[in-house]
Amino acid sequence: MIKRWFIPLFIIAVFIFIAALFLTPSFTRACTQKLYICLNEGMSLSFWGRLWAHLGCVYHNVICVLGGLFV
Numbered sequence: 001m002i003k004r005w006f007i008p009l010f011i012i013a014v015f016i017f018i019a020a021l022f023l024t025p026s027f028t029r030a031c032t033q034k035l036y037i038c039l040n041e042g043m044s045l046s047f048w049g050r051l052w053a054h055l056g057c058v059y060h061n062v063i064c065v066l067g068g069l070f071v
Contacts (some may be wrong), residue, residue: 030064039057
């Protein structure tokens with residue numbers, strides 16, 4: 001019975017931890033500023049170029065925030 005609920009509860013706990021991490025302004029402040037700069041630089045591109053540039057910006061933001069856990 002306990003094993004059946006462990007994995008779903010563990011997955012939910014991980015998602016809550018990650019959400020709390022991204023919602024903490026003091027932890028994500030430096031990464032958010034870099035994200036805004038990156039998004040503004042991509043605004044002058046065409047649709048597909050802007051799409052790929054913004055996806056790259058979001059990817060780098062996620063890596064920046066998660067990298068802050070290990071620094």
